[in-house]
Amino acid sequence: MATSPSKPVSLFRLDGDGDALVSLTSEQVAVDRPVNLAGTRARLVAGAFRTEEPRWLDHVSALTGGPVELSAELPFAVLLVPRPPWTYAVTWGAGHLALNDEYVEQGFGLLFGIRRLDPLDLGLVVSAALDASARVTQTSIPGGSDLAGFRLEPYGELVNRLAGSADLVDLTYGRVTGRRYRIRAGNALWAPLAKEPYGFLADLDAIGAVVDEPDTHSALRFIAQTRPLDRHDRLVPELERRFAETLGGAAHGPVGLAWPHSAVREAEQAGSYRVTGLGGDGPFVAEARLELAHLTDRLARVDAADRMRALRAGRIVACADESGEVESGTPVQVAKWLTFETTVGHARYVFHQGRWYRIGQAYVELMRGQVAGLLERRYPWPDVSWVPTGEPDDEHRYCERVGTEPGFLCLDKDFASTPLHPRFELCDLLGPGDELIHVKWLGRATSASHLFTQALVSVEALAHEPAALTQLAAKVTRLDPGRTVATAPGTVVLAAAGRGWDADQLFTLSQISLLRLDRAVRGLGATLRFADIPFVPKQRRRVQPSRRRSRR
Known part of the structure; x- marks a missing residue:
């Protein structure tokens, strides 16, 4: 079996004029010297992080009835290679701990992965929701899967790490072996780089060229549109x-x-x-x-x-x-x-x-267009103006007024309870056609996220929990003995006062949440509609x- 021309390493890309490494003591550093890497002046720093007894050791000793001695050394090595305008850092062992986060390019590995990973053969996706839930999901499929298998949201899904089969034809490994390689991509890129200096530098330049090329051909390009900023980002x-x-x-x-x-x-x-x-x-x-x-x-x-x-x-x-x-x-x-x-x-x-988060302007414009189309699904609202009373139950008072209109029933503050949702509102109003109507006063600068959450919880409960539908039917019959609800309503209405439903007045994150809500509601067999409530402006x-x- 032929020896591989490459060896997998963790590769970071650095920017900035300061020191790329954290402050290291003389006891931690064993080697710090310049290296001539095929004519390029690089720098090698290696040593070990030494740890004394950890804080939890006394707890172990107390529980086990005897003293436990434990200390450790974490060896590390970092090779800093300037390739203007960037500096690349190759790390071994605990070398990533020696890098100064302020200068590490966030998502560098992802940029390579987006362009070279096979979207039909992904093995790992780690993502977080860009919404109030802060949900983090790690999905691993050892045999590999396409994107559909990871159930990623098309909007507001922050992908932090990917792993899978990649085409490395640009690198020494791909050219020599003709094979793909299972890389890992996040802030760093874990991939095979050439063992000999000239090939190694050529691989760094090839990786930089891949990262800089357009991603229009990639099914993974949406990943780069929304990124969290590192707290040390210079912006x-x-x-x-x-x-x-x-x-x-x-x-x-x-x-x-x-x-x-x-x-x-x-x-x-x-x-x-x-x-x-x-x-x-x-x-x-x-x-x-x-x-x-x-x-x-x-x-x-x-x-x-x-x-x-x-x-x-x-x-x-x-x-x-x-x-x-x-x-x-x-x-x-x-x-x-x-x-x-x-x-x-x-x-x-x-x-x-x-x-802080960064969202590409093209992505923002695409979302705004889709939200504008979504908001065209209007629901006719009765001629009942919301005149603020200044009282804590202002919303409930308004819902009671609309509840006197033909076909409307007020269910505001009439809570339901199911095993998965111990206390929630099925809706604020039930419309003449059994529409689930959720009502909120949304000031001009107020986020609508809480309204979206209320609507999603209700429609999910009615779709998946029989107890929710039973309780809805009972509440309706109690308010209107001649009326029954036998199936989950097929229309969900978001009714807002304080401002109208206008894509230009919605925050970018509210647009993301709204598109995700629409996708979820459609997946549950219902349709989302919007109503503008006539109102008198609130006083301070x-x-x-x-x-x-x-x-x-």
Whole structure:
């Protein structure tokens, strides 16, 4: 059997003028010297990370009744190879721990994988949902599968890692062996590189050329359209400057309120919200329904340079009472309640759930066009205007008014319970044709994510859990004895006041969530429709200082 001309290694690509390595001590470094790599001046750093007794060792000793001694050394080696305008880092052992994350190009390996992985023979996909759930999924299919086998969402799916069969005809391995190789692609690329210097440099140049080539031919190209930014990304300071200035009244892009997934249930029934740690003026209480202005009014009094720090230090908790004294939820970082968008160059940058994401402008335009088409599915709404009362049960009062219209039934606050969904609303209103209608006031800058979540939970429960349909039928018969519901309704209506359904007024992440909701609803045999509720604009909600510490 012939010896392979290549050896698999982990390859990173670095950018920046600073030191590519973290600070290493003289005890950790055994070798740090220049290397002449076929005429290229490279640098080899090798050594070992030494660890003393880990913190959990005393727990092991206590449980097992005797002392346990444990220490370790993690050998590492890093070869830094300049290939302007980039520097490549080849790592062995724990070498990845020696790299300075600030200069590691995020998703470099994925860019190669998108262009060379066989989309019909993938073995691993690790992804996260770009929504409030922060769901992370790792799917492994040892025998390989096409994309359909991994059930990826076409929108808002952040693919972080791929593995599978790749065409390496550009590299020494592919040219010499004529075979494919099962690579791993994420921030790093794990693939075979030539053992001899000239071939090795040629492989680096070939990888760079592949990454730089167009991806229009690839079925995996959607992966590169939406990427999380590393917290050390050099664009982050500029993005956070824009966000901070916008919170003080500047106009670098839209900013809005986006309910965190963990707070949706409590927020629906909150009597007030208690906000702490947001600036130096002390805690305050926002009554009934949290508004964006409650936060921006306070942040405007904070120096722009300190606003992002204040966002991360501040906490918001839903309270059961109107004075912010009885907490009914868990305090959530203020940063996770806000969303912001701005455009730099040809990309849209989004702040969501406390971190930054990059979304390609072409992808944004494609989504906007599809959302605009989706919003054409209109549902006729009765001539009943929503006049805000300023009371905590404002939405319920409006639903009761619409419930007096012919064919409409008010089910708002009439909760259902199933094994998978212990407490949820089947709908706010049931329409004349048994449409499931979900009603919300959506201010101009407010995210609609909580409305989408409510609709999805309902339609899933009715489709998969017989108890949900039984309870819906019972509630309908109780309200209208002559009316029955025998099957899961086939129409889901999202009815909004505060603003109309317009693709140009929806945040990019709301567009992503809406397209995903439509796909899920269609998969359950139903159709999504939209209604604009006539309304009178709301007055500014009242904010009061917090009088004392909250209690449970």
